[in-house]
Amino acid sequence: MNVHYKMIECTLQNSKLIQYLTKYAEIDADDYDKIFPWRHDCPQGGRIYVALSMPPGKTMEDVVKSNSKIVIYGWLTASVSTWKNKNKKKYDIAYVAFLATRQRTERIKGLGKTLMEMMETNMRDIGVDFIKLMPIESASSFYKMLGYTPCLTIGDKPAYLLCKTLWHHGPNDEYAQYLDNKQTEDDFIKKEKKEN
Numbered sequence: 001m002n003v004h005y006k007m008i009e010c011t012l013q014n015s016k017l018i019q020y021l022t023k024y025a026e027i028d029a030d031d032y033d034k035i036f037p038w039r040h041d042c043p044q045g046g047r048i049y050v051a052l053s054m055p056p057g058k059t060m061e062d063v064v065k066s067n068s069k070i071v072i073y074g075w076l077t078a079s080v081s082t083w084k085n086k087n088k089k090k091y092d093i094a095y096v097a098f099l100a101t102r103q104r105t106e107r108i109k110g111l112g113k114t115l116m117e118m119m120e121t122n123m124r125d126i127g128v129d130f131i132k133l134m135p136i137e138s139a140s141s142f143y144k145m146l147g148y149t150p151c152l153t154i155g156d157k158p159a160y161l162l163c164k165t166l167w168h169h170g171p172n173d174e175y176a177q178y179l180d181n182k183q184t185e186d187d188f189i190k191k192e193k194k195e196n
């Protein structure tokens with residue numbers, strides 16, 4: 001089977017293509033477990049990394065135009081944001097929002113790892129300093145195996161994000177403080193939602 005790996009930027013221009021991929025991912029949704037990345041918005045400035053099979057000799061554009069059948073094997077969505085420290089040094093930070101590969105029929109071994117490596121190479125190429133992600137418990141050791149380690153935290157609070165350095169580490173204490181505030185903010189939002 002010929003599997004192609006594609007990166008698609010989340011732009012208005014690509015919305016038709018993203019809709020097309022979403023339609024085919026949804027057809028086989030029963031083959032996925034717990035996480036369905038295509039059901040979430042493609043964030044502005046975000047990127048989708050997708051593994052698929054499609055008719056030979058065709059481009060993605062041809063596929064959409066001719067309404068050809070495709071099969072989606074895995075999907076990763078990531079976004080990039082810029083954070084400035086107090087000296088106005090900018091850090092570009094990628095956030096892996098969702099990753100899932102087929103777990104039932106037509107499962108391809110090594111696909112999750114390949115999608116992650118493709119995303120990392122692409123993020124490194126565009127100058128991203130480091131990557132962060134928030135694993136569900138059952139996927140933590142998968143990311144650790146790929147070199148992700150708990151992001152710095154303040155005090156002995158457990159880190160719920162994992163990080164990997166590409167070009168630069170976060171500016172240690174300052175970024176840890178930012179993550180800590182963000183974690184407190186997120187916990188607060190979650191708590192409020194639960195109560196309402």
Ligand SMILES: CC(C)(COP(=O)(O)OP(=O)(O)OC[C@H]1O[C@@H](n2cnc3c(N)ncnc32)[C@H](O)[C@@H]1OP(=O)(O)O)[C@@H](O)C(=O)NCCC(=O)NCCS
Pocket residue numbers: 033034035099100101102103108109110111112113114134135136138139140141142145
């Ligand atoms: C987690 C997930 C994306 C991994 O992708 P995958 O295609 O199954 O993984 P790969 O085949 O690339 O596996 C690469 C290696 O990681 C290991 N691995 C895969 N999933 C793992 C997991 N959940 N925990 C620990 N190790 C895992 C594999 O055994 C393999 O090891 P090997 O190289 O020694 O043989 C996939 O299992 C999945 O979609 N899970 C359900 C949704 C999910 O949990 N998404 C992540 C949310 S944060």
